[in-house]
Amino acid sequence: MDGTQNSAPQTVEVDVDSDSALADDASTASTSLAESIFDYRRENGRSYHAYKPGSYVFPCDEKESDRLDLQHHLFQLTLDGKLFLAPVGPDPHHILDIGTGTGIWAIDVADEFPSCEVIGTDLAPTQPSFVPPNCKFIIDDAEDTWLFGSTKFDLVHFRVMGGCFKDWRQVFKHAFDACAPGGYIEVKDFILPMKCIDHTYAGTALEEWDRNMITASENFGKEICQVDSYKGWLLEAGFVDIQQRDFMWPSNPWPKDRKLKEIGKWNEVNITDGLEGFSLKLMTHGLGWSETSVQVHIAQVRSAIRDRGIHAYFSIPILWANLPQAVRHSYHGPYTPPVLELSVYNYDQMPNREV
């Protein structure tokens, strides 16, 4: 089976020879990740963003940044090196990445399209200092009014932003207003609960964790998975020609298919490294658990992730949609910098940061 096509999951064969050797790879990569030294809000040993503190539940420390870069590699494997699926023309002028994280996607896009201005926004300034000249980062909350003036984008991109917004509908409306006529929106995300090709996930700690994450995020006020509503909300915002492709990230290298096995190997590291960051703030605040209870729970989940006998996977939907040509915006006007003085980082002027 071709992993990029990700057709009927029932056809994915289990590799019966799958052994624990790959799990050892995972733990080695995991332990090599360095501790965060960023001076952000500290809680239960992790660092969180300082702008609009408390509004996003995953950390922004070095450990999480390393995981995000690893997850970028997972997307690259999944999409055979493509950065987006929307049929953007060969010469885009402006591309916007909302919730850019470490900025790795935005930087790659800027390298691929040197004459395109690429802007990444985020709540946390975790992007590198050395970036291509056509790439810039802005600290901004995507749920606030967007500050791009008359600049309209050929592509507005969202990746793994589940759980980031109280009101996706409003965010999609902002994206519609920011898109150029004929431009695209692309949304890559993950689905919780995880899926499974057989019955091996039922009753596991992994299933329990999925349920806990969903309930905690609902209690927190930003649901972690609303993918089923995206299509309707995109239409409501005014986008047309909505397309969706679904990909598969196995929980570990359990599939026989070579490509899926490779993706599973990376995803095992992705989840086991991310587990603490995903769960700590969400479960302490959203479920009222103690840190110790969360740590006990995630230790069990980590074992389930490494278990080759559990044939679970994340469904990874990628949706893209078009803004009709007929929509009249002023197009490609000068860039209007955001006015939030303290929340804007211009890397040309930034003092060196100790890392």
Ligand SMILES: C[S@@+](CC[C@H](N)C(=O)[O-])C[C@H]1O[C@@H](n2cnc3c(N)ncnc32)[C@H](O)[C@@H]1O
């Ligand atoms: C799971 S990470 C994904 C990062 C990046 N899109 C990627 O694929 O590597 C989510 C990012 O969204 C940012 N974020 C969360 N809420 C946000 C908001 N309301 N506005 C802007 N960025 C936000 C977080 O700081 C974090 O960097």
